Amino acid sequence: MKNTIFRKKSVDQLLHQHGKVRLNKTLGAFDLMLLGVGAIVGTGIFILPGTVAAEHAGPGIIFSFIIAAIVCAFAAMCYSEFASSIPVTGSAYTYTYVVFGEVIAWIVGWSLLLEYGLAVAAVATGWSAYLNSLLAGFNIHIPKAFSGAFDPANGTFVNLPAIVIIFITAFLLTIGVKESARLNTIMVGLKVSVVLLFIVVGVFYVEPANWKPLMPFGMKGVLSGAALVFFAYLGFDAVSSAAEEVKKPQRNMPIGIIGSLLICTVLYVTVSLVLTGIAPYTKLNVDNPVSFAMQLVHQDWISGIISLGAVIGMMTVILVMLYGGTRLIYAFSRDGLLPKILSEVNPKHQTPAKNTWITATLIVFCAGFVPLDKLTELVNMGTLLAFTFVSIGVIFLRKNKETPNDGFKVPFYPFVPIISFVLCIFLMSQLSTHTFIFCGIWMVVGLVIYFIYGRRHSLLNK
Numbered sequence: 001m002k003n004t005i006f007r008k009k010s011v012d013q014l015l016h017q018h019g020k021v022r023l024n025k026t027l028g029a030f031d032l033m034l035l036g037v038g039a040i041v042g043t044g045i046f047i048l049p050g051t052v053a054a055e056h057a058g059p060g061i062i063f064s065f066i067i068a069a070i071v072c073a074f075a076a077m078c079y080s081e082f083a084s085s086i087p088v089t090g091s092a093y094t095y096t097y098v099v100f101g102e103v104i105a106w107i108v109g110w111s112l113l114l115e116y117g118l119a120v121a122a123v124a125t126g127w128s129a130y131l132n133s134l135l136a137g138f139n140i141h142i143p144k145a146f147s148g149a150f151d152p153a154n155g156t157f158v159n160l161p162a163i164v165i166i167f168i169t170a171f172l173l174t175i176g177v178k179e180s181a182r183l184n185t186i187m188v189g190l191k192v193s194v195v196l197l198f199i200v201v202g203v204f205y206v207e208p209a210n211w212k213p214l215m216p217f218g219m220k221g222v223l224s225g226a227a228l229v230f231f232a233y234l235g236f237d238a239v240s241s242a243a244e245e246v247k248k249p250q251r252n253m254p255i256g257i258i259g260s261l262l263i264c265t266v267l268y269v270t271v272s273l274v275l276t277g278i279a280p281y282t283k284l285n286v287d288n289p290v291s292f293a294m295q296l297v298h299q300d301w302i303s304g305i306i307s308l309g310a311v312i313g314m315m316t317v318i319l320v321m322l323y324g325g326t327r328l329i330y331a332f333s334r335d336g337l338l339p340k341i342l343s344e345v346n347p348k349h350q351t352p353a354k355n356t357w358i359t360a361t362l363i364v365f366c367a368g369f370v371p372l373d374k375l376t377e378l379v380n381m382g383t384l385l386a387f388t389f390v391s392i393g394v395i396f397l398r399k400n401k402e403t404p405n406d407g408f409k410v411p412f413y414p415f416v417p418i419i420s421f422v423l424c425i426f427l428m429s430q431l432s433t434h435t436f437i438f439c440g441i442w443m444v445v446g447l448v449i450y451f452i453y454g455r456r457h458s459l460l461n462k
Contacts, residue, residue: 050284053275065272068226068232078390080258081409085397093328118366174356229268394413
């Protein structure tokens with residue numbers, strides 16, 4: 001059994017297998033950066049800065065974002081080397097298949113599936129709340145029973161807007177990734193404009209006294225804040241899922257991954273600085289801190305624009321994270337670890353349409369009926385676990401003689417991969433005990449599926 005579950009794929013197998021079952025190469029470096037910004041800038045900029053500042057870090061949230069960005073930057077360089085060396089869909093799952101073997105690849109992929117699925121559900125739930133707030137400004141009200149997760153005590157039974165937006169996104173993805181990328185470009189432009197509007201207007205209302213004390217909860221609060229705002233950076237790894245659909249991946253993948261991360265870090269830190277300068281951090285524990293801050297300074301029209309920007313911004317996060325999840329399941333299925341129906345490609349649009357609709361339907365259940373706080377508990381754990389394996393995996397990749405040498409290489413090797421590995425483990429240690437317990441249950445379920453179905457149907461059996 002040991003020889004079976006730890007069997008590896010060669011780089012040559014990955015680059016030349018699957019015959020005609022391939023995805024169209026339609027994306028360039030700019031498309032990738034916009035996909036990354038589309039996935040990253042959303043909940044992290046419209047909700048997290050306020051709640052994390054109020055409860056954990058105070059104005060020191062800017063350091064929380066920087067610490068989380070540093071961890072992501074190290075991991076991003078490791079992802080970039082893998083993505084440019086092995087430009088095949090599947091992200092960290094595919095990479096670990098090469099260096100660690102099948103069972104570890106399945107565990108990492110199963111962790112990423114948790115990240116993508118719950119992130120889509122969580123953001124769709126947040127999107128629904130902002131939509132309700134925006135519509136209320138026009139005196140339009142969705143019936144309460146259909147505006148929230150199942151909670152009869154509060155009069156809510158199903159979150160209908162969250163369900164609708166996920167199905168709309170699934171439809172867009174079935175049409176084609178290039179078409180979806182065009183829409184993503186427009187929405188990213190709109191939401192970045194809204195963020196810049198907040199910064200430009202808000203800077204005139206900053207009171208430096210609000211930044212004192214800078215770290216009211218101490219360094220411990222800043223570090224726990226970093227573990228929480230790590231959620232804000234989810235998405236740059238989803239860019240690597242597009243590797244098979246990228247033109248000149250050796251050049252464009254690193255630009256897309258690292259470029260999107262740098263842009264978003266600057267935006268996050270600047271927004272947090274302005275936000276905590278406008279309002280005392282103790283007042284920011286609200287669902288819409290950015291628009292709330294504009295209301296405090298009597299800029300209600302800008303507050304309305306920001307709410308609209310949040311609705312548009314979160315749509316792009318749903319689009320890219322659902323895209324990443326469907327491409328991961330596609331890779332599972334193409335390798336035989338899940339049923340073949342999930343890797344069937346629509347002949348007209350060249351997209352895994354059946355896979356997309358099945359995935360969306362499963363996620364809809366979580367978004368429609370499960371509360372937001374329950375959805376976000378496991379997302380960071382799944383991501384950090386994947387980052388950990390990718391970071392240490394670079395060392396094993398360098399030893400693989402089959403790996404092409406013309407792609408991006410992590411600088412200061414082997415120190416950067418080792419530092420990335422240690423930082424990911426450290427951030428994991430900042431998460432709660434019940435998160436580890438729930439993650440363990442998810443992993444057990446995944447291993448049961450692997451041993452009952454995946455191991456028996458794996459293409460490597462042939």
